Amino acid sequence: MEVEQLEIREHLRRHPPFSFLAEEDLNRVSGAVEIAYFRADSDILSLDQEITDLHYVRQGSVEVFRSNGEFYNRLGEGEIFGQISLITGRSVRYPVRAHEDTLIYFIPDSVFLDLCRRNEAFADFVEVEDRTRMRHASSQSRAGQEMMTTRVERLVHREAVMLPGSATVTEAARRMTEAGVPSILVCADDQPSELPQLLGIVTDGDLRRRVLAENLPGSTPLAEVMSESLVSVESDDFLFTALLAMLKHNIHHLPVMRRMKPTGLIDLADLVGHETRNSLFVVRNIHEQDDLDGLVRLLPDVRGSFVRMVNEGANAHMVGSAVATIGRALKQRLLELAEARLGPPPVPYCFVAHGSMARDEQSLVTDQDNALILDDAFDRAEHDDYFRALAESVCDGLAELRYPYCKGKIMATNPDLRQPLSAWKQRFSDWIGKPDRPNLLNSSIYFDLDGVHGQTHYADILKQWIAEQASRSPAFLGCLAHNAQTRTPPLGFFRDFVLEKSGRHQDSLDLKRRGTAPMVDVIRVHALASASLAQNSFRRLDDIQAAGFLTASMTADLRDALEFITGTQYRHQAENLEQGLEPDNRINPVTLNTFDRRNLKDAFRVLANAQRFLRLRYRVVKV
Amino acid sequence: MTGSKVSDKPRRVHWPTRFTELAASASTPWIQRFYEAGTVAADTALADVPMVALDLETTGLEPQHNAIVSIGLVPFSLDRIRVSGARYWVVRPRRELDLKSILIHRITHEELESAPRFSAVLPELLEALSGRVVVVHYRHIERPFLDQVCRRWTGAGLEFPLIDTMLLEGWAVRRNRSLAQRLGDRLGVRRRPSLRLAACRQRYHLPTYTAHHAMTDALATAELFQAQVAHYFRPDLRVDRMWM
Incomplete structure (x- = not known):
């Protein structure tokens, strides 16, 4: 039989893992396919059934269930199931039912296992677990760009020169000249030299503006003219982090620390020299x-x-x-x-x-x-x-x-x-002490806060206040956890995506509303429970893991999922801009490639699992 | 192809008996073997019937005047279509092919030059069909053409049980139409839904295939039959309610 004339092969060819196959293998698979039609709602695989074929959705869609009958996943055209049973040799653990009228291609286990043995890409695809697949995807997109891969220590050429705050400006100027540095760190007076407490920084410019121009004597203590600087970077931070810190605080010099100890200085000019066209x-x-x-x-x-x-x-x-x-x-x-x-x-x-x-x-x-x-x-x-x-x-x-x-x-x-x-x-105390679900639904956004201008330490005081009280109020956490489950991720895929039904965006998916926002909600609950002061979701995950509220693998999954959904959102907005459109959060799943669709779906599944875990972890307490 | 002729009542044949008679009078050994292989009992449930979807591409609709260009078949049952058993032949007709039909069937002159005569593939074809109930879309092509060509080569025609998915579809479509729609049909007001293979498949959400290739059309017919049974018939239905 001349397989190349068949539609089967051309369809398989377009979908991974079959897209990784050479012509010869593709022919062999297509020639061995068996086909069956399943009417919507009929069973395809039942629990504990023995199977001898890999299942491939040629047309239609199927729903996969957990052994307890709970919905697990929906698969559409070009997706496979049954591979786990074939690889492990166990009977079916996840029953499958036709969601729509569905045409299934069966690929005999002998052919399938042989391909797994001989073709690495094929085997990777089917064997690697979902979440690992996603991690791979998000680390791939991280490639390139020196600013993001070079560590600060590479640019720290100058040693840190440091004087106590009581030292005079004359002494500072002399030391700076000797060492040939444009700035000097100021530490507290009575600190042991191994672990100096950093108070601030004095630069060439400070000496000019605050000492000479103000006509201050050379005996003026450094503490009076220094710029207070509590911002620093770690020597193993990336250059990008240093640049962001400078831009965020509008400063040009940053002390570089290693294990609490200043090891040097990095200034904006160093970074500019390194990467002149940084956006x-x-x-x-x-x-x-x-x-x-x-x-x-x-x-x-x-x-x-x-x-x-x-x-x-x-x-x-x-x-x-x-x-x-x-x-x-x-x-x-x-x-x-x-x-x-x-x-x-x-x-x-x-x-x-x-x-x-x-x-x-x-x-x-x-x-x-x-x-x-x-x-x-x-x-x-x-x-x-x-x-x-x-x-x-x-x-x-x-x-x-x-x-x-x-x-x-x-x-x-x-x-x-x-x-x-x-x-x-008082307002935060009320929210936390007398939690009220509908009320909290609208106020959860207040729990992410950061000082932008003026007395930014007021914001820090509030953060501290919130962290202390929230972690001690199970009723509040219960309410917040309940609210964090209200926006469910779209677990179906492609046209099986649960699309936005209303308005003019009928065929699109709101990545923020259905993805990043509920993800952030979930992370916020755990962060408040673990009294974290962090606001950034990735930093919060660090704290959550350190406090033992989630396991390392759970936080890793959430991190990858958030990275992927957010990354997709950003890429979409960049495309909008390049096409001269006003950016938005709505993607049409049809425009995604199979790879992204699959990863996005994996990410949504992580979110669904995280929401489920929230339900178990934080009980709603009746007040 | 046109729609099935309403007046044309399918004839009911008791196929196992008929095969015994035909085996006794067969003129060539491979035709005898075909009839001796017999067919399933008339009361066999559809789920237990070995079937084969068959499609011929021809130069026209008249067995007396047109020739077979290619043959595609795929063995199947209600639960599985077995692509590994699929067969496909291009055959060289005795008459010159007109260019138009070559284009429709996407068969080149080179392919035809090297293709065998029908007589050379007939034994293999009969072997692939033997013991199975043939399923076709539109019964007035495959059986009459095979009958005619066997008559020419062996002096005797060819008979076998057949299920016609187009006939089943006509029935299903009629059953599914409202009284008003049926009234409209009778008054000639409304257009009848198409019974072409691709149109039928669409109603069952089956994929769109490239038409007019014997192999693909055979596969498409097998899938269509599975879908029709899944929607309208019970798998324990007796096969003699359907074959003809």
Whole structure:
């Protein structure tokens, strides 16, 4: 029989693992295929059945169940099942039923096992477990880009020069000249030299601006003129992290630490020399703009830098923090410009970011979520006019910069969100102490927060406050866990994807609503339970694992799944931009290749499992 | 192809008896062997019937005037279609092929040049069909053409039990139409649904195949029959309710 004339082979050829086969093997498989038709809802494999064939969905779709009857997975055209039973030689553990009218190709076990033996790619595909397959996928996309693979220590040429805060500026200038360094670290006075506590940094520029220009004597203690710097990088961090830290805090020098001890300094010039065309230098331009129009003019650069990072293969964590850093810089600049116009604030304040910016995992499609923490001396009648004007100025500016107003009114322009620190503490205590599910559903976003401008330590105080109380309130965690299960992932695939049914996006899937958002919700519950202060989901997973709330393999799965879904979302937005479209979160599954579809589905399955685990771990407590 | 002729009532034959008679009068040893292999008992359940889907590509619709160009078959049962047993032959007709039908069947002149005469494949063909119930889509091609060509080569025609998926589909479509639709049919107002192979397959969500290749069409027919039984018949239905 002349197999090449058959439709069978051409269909197999388009789907992995058969796409890995050479012509000869493909012919052999196609020639050995047996076929059967299954009407929708009829059983294909039943529990404990012995099987002798690999099953391939030629047309239609099937549903796979756990042995307890619970739905496990849906498979569509070109996907296989039964391989585990064939490889392990055990009977069927996961029964399968036709979801639609379905045509199945059966590939005899002798042919299948022979291919596994002889073709490595084929064997890898069928044998490697789902989650490992995904891990492979997300690490592949991480390739390239020196900034992301070179560690800070490679660029630390200069030794750290350090003096205590009581040393004089003259002494500092002398030591800097001797060592030939442009800056000097300042440590606390009475610290043992093995573990100095870093207080700050003094640079050439500081000596010029703060000492000479101010006509201060050479005997001035360093502590009085230093820039307080509590930011540092670890010597094994990637250059990218160092760059982000500098851009985030708008500083040019960073102490490099190894095991709590300063080992050197890295400055922006080092990084610039290393990677001149890094897209993130747009952040520096943000700080140089004098008005909103200037910022608006930077938008193409901002978006261009996003597209470049995605195309250069930056991982989702990097892109997310870069976008958040850009967003943060825009907010900071808007606040500085507003302050310049309105005058200094009547009481100290902290401008807070909520949601994805606070988590350092922002995308281009995001609305603004922000609030103001005011000093406890705040008097609404007396001071609020100023802060209302400040908030309006920032929020209107953000809207111009394509951060749409928050529909839920989570914005500093909402008077309810301009509160003194003590009121914020009380509000969080109420949320945690008297949890109310519907109420919490709308307020979970407040639990991701980060100070952007002003007294950012107010935000840190609140984080601490939340972490302490939340971890001790099972009722609150139970409510939060319950809410985190309300948005289920789309477990079917391809046209079996549960697509958005309403509105004009009928054939699309909202990756944020159905993927990243519920994933972040799940991680937040565990993070609050383990009293983590981290806001970023990847960092939270570190803390969760360290606290023993999830096993290493569970956190690894979640990390990979989040990386993959977010990565897909970013790639989609980059494509939107390249096509001249406004970016969004909606993908049409038909446009994905088999590989991405499969990985995405694996990721959704991890999410579904994580949601199920949440149900077991945190019981809803009746208050 | 046109729709089945409504007036053409299928004749009911008791095939096991008929095969015994034919075996006794067979003129050549391989035709005798074919009849001696017999066929399943008339009350055999569909699920237990060995079948073979058969498709011929011909230069036209008239057995007396047109020739067979290619033959495709695939053995199957209700639970499995066995591609490993599939057979496909191109045969060289005695008359010159007209160019148009060559194009339809995607068979080149070179293929025809090297192809065997029908007489050379007949023994193999009969062996592949023997003991099985033949399933075709539209019964007025395969059996009449094989009958005619056997008559020419051996002096005696060829008879065998046959199931026609087009006939089954016509029945299924009629059964599924509302009273108003059927009334419309009778008044000639509404168009009848197509009974062409591809159109039938679509109703069962079967994949679209390239048409007019004997091998692919045989496979397509086997799948269609499985689907029809899955939707409209019980697997324990007696085969003599369906064959003709």
